Amino acid sequence: MLLLKTERDRLLRPLQAVSGIVDKRHTLPILSNVLLERTDGRLTLLATDIELQIQTIAEQTDASEPVALTVSARKFQDILRALPEGEVALQAEDKRLLIRSGKSRFTLQTLPAADYPRMSASTEVAVTVSLAQRHLRRLIGLVQYAMALQDIRYYLNGMLMVVRAGEFRLVATDGHRLAYASMPLPGVSEEIDIILPRKAVLELARLLADNDDPVQLRLGATQAQFNFGSIEFITKLIDGKFPDYDRVIPVGHDRVFALARTTLQAALLRAAILTNERFRGVRMVLSAGTLKLVSNNAEQEEAEELIDVDYHWEPMDIGFNVNYLIDMLSNVAVEMVEISLKDSGSSALFSFPGQDDFKYVVMPMRI
């Protein structure tokens, strides 16, 4: 039975959107498949790794007879990618999927759709929010790099999403540094705190477009759903208590100065070359009018960078893991960053001058 006849790219692009999460090494064979489904005159593609599920509408079709089958995501994608641009026809045939295009013809094995472990859209949605895709994408970019990776405090291996009356916040921390970003959210009065798993965050950032089209967030206690473009993105949530970010973000650090982001970034990148490759320590030595970056490694090689800054307090000397600073500086697209310090034993706060919608807290390192 003919499933669909369409341009190759109109099938390949949605397939690439969903297949990113297919786990190649999964023990359940069906999870390396993608689900093709035709209902109500639409063909949809769906992939899941049990924690995360992405579905996308590939094409409207005239035929309305429902069909559902699953087929190896990787092979399907490889075939489409290798075909020349042009028309592709999909045909479902007795436990097989037939792909035809020009003079090429492929027969793929299928597994029954009924066995496919799909998640259903949750009925218990506590909060619904609508944002421009561009905004959510930018906000995720501002914090995502601070998520923990394989930490035993499982709730850190993800990103906190907070809806408060009038405000939308994202927070990520690995226990050494924390990134916080917020934006106004008019017209929403409900509140919710959820933790999105790391993989979902990265995948979401990859799929969101850089435009003003809306993304609908439907957030519940155990599941979050994001609808944007032709994509329906569902993820389970990390069940845990995220650290209290408010307590961690310092207030009243009174040594505050701003400097050009790229200047600092470039200087740190150079200093990083001669940091100890294990703990990557770099010292910021501050005295009236200058910030000196100093690093040295096990071989006693040394780097020194001078930057003019508007610093007019007692001299101080504070150490950081240079990666933590570079991470942040290369993920924020702003002109200037502001640094607020107290003393060499307290956290440092990075923000954008005159704004309070981004905060990055880093703990110092005693070098």
Added chain:
Amino acid sequence: MPIRVLPELLISQIAAGEVVERPASVVKELLENSLDADATQVSIQLEEGGVRRIRIADDGCGIERDELRLALTRHATSKIASLDDLERVASMGFRGEALAAVAAVARVRLTSRTRSARQAYAVHTEQGGDPSEVVPAALAQGTVVEVADLYFNTPARRKFLKSTATEYGHCEEAVRRIALARADVALDLSHDGRQRLRLAAGHETQRLHALLGADFAEHALPVSAQAGPFRLEGRVLPAPMATARQAAQYVFVNGRFVRDRLIAHALRQAYADVLHASRQPGYVLYLDVPPELVDVNVHPAKTEVRFRQPQDIHRLLQQAVERALARTLVASPDRPQSAPFARYAESPPSQAVQLGLGVSQPRAAYFASQTIAKAWRDMPSGEGERAHAAPAASIPDAEQALTRVSAELRRDAEGDLPPLGYALAQLHGIYILAQNAAGLIVVDMHAAHERILYEKLKQGQSGQFASQRLLLPVVLTAGPGEMATLETHAVALAELGFVLGRAGPEQIAVREVPALLAAADVPALLRALLADLAEFPASRVLEAHRDELLATMACHGAVRAHRSLSLPEMNALLREMERVERAGQCNHGRPTWVGWPLAELDRLFLRGR
């Protein structure tokens, strides 16, 4: 020597050798007797690790006056009367062996009073193990067994005893095992006048808490399963909580602690997918088997059993434990979801594992492989063969040759490939495969990293360690012992780069960790460190035991197996290995890498013959 019948005492002493291996075996046997006597409260007093004195008092049913002397006689028991009984024995004891065995190698005094008796009576053993006449004694109810001067008459055995601390440790472990099996019995234990355990009769969870610590009691997942007549209950620690240290591993069959290969195998299989071999699973499991389906009379200490239906038992254990562990793998509302997210490691962009073609090898590589081939040939006869037939057995040889070779290599290939070459891929999350001028290098990622960390920690030892302040202090629950160690060794810990504080009566907050170990599993690291420190006196601990402590830190700070590394990370590790002294061996003396020169590989493929 002509054949002679052995004197009775000697026979008993030989038999005793099997039952009474060390003071702990006495403690175990006597405790089991108390349990068989339905005691609800047992107190154990030990002196000098139990060698000098063991006194066990219970409030059980007691022994009739007329049976007191019998109790000390071999093969006298009240617990079974026929072979039939033996086949369905439900009591802990059944041989009538234990007391007699103890009496053969120590001075024993037995005092007892049954519920109905108006008076308590006592016997003691004379020289030679024979029971004395029964004399009246004072005791409210139950039985008191006192064992003094263990092995006083068998000096050869006495020589095998370890230090007081070690023997005491074994005794305490024996008590713990019983305590875990019988939460309904109150137990207290003292050693040389100091109270060591005080366990009220109560619920199983309280026992776990008291004996295995809050972390275990709180995190262990319940297991409960039934298969036919077999029933399994207990708790298993989820894999992410497992540490490299010996964890709590207790299996009880019908209330009896056992060490059984079949059971161990089933558990290993259950953990196989979720736990790396270097980590120790933790579990407390209670298996109930109808007595007629298990033979406990296999081993003198009764720690081995034989099941009539081994496959059924194996299946039950493996499946039940797998199911319990899997509960962390699928999202369940009341459990942390650590495991699935641990899988989200960004894998390195998939790299084709394709060795460079021979023709594109730099010239130096060609010479190097000649050198290597020569080095293998130069080895004493047959070494080369063995090295490749059974790498594990001959690693030192291969190792030596390779060290020699790599020195030559460095000279030959100078300016070209580094000695350990460049990483190609990661193998099963455990090994790094790299290509150097000579051929293939296989690096044990964890061992290599551990070695590097250890050397670096040692280098930094004279000065202060760089340390990373934590934005979110790591809080861990600690037992009273750990809290005490923390206090005693506060100075040493600070010098090692830890800033710690009390966050509650049973909680430690870690505020600063050595920067070298900033990515480590901090609670596990600290626990291991505290466990080490607990064994050392506070004064001069760093002078005397620094290397041991640093080794523990290195082990826990090193990349965990199954952690994906990117190619640059792997290459960085290789470069560090080249720089670090003694990088060829991990702290435990195992090699951290082995090399397979092309010539060797060729030989595997029967090329060039």
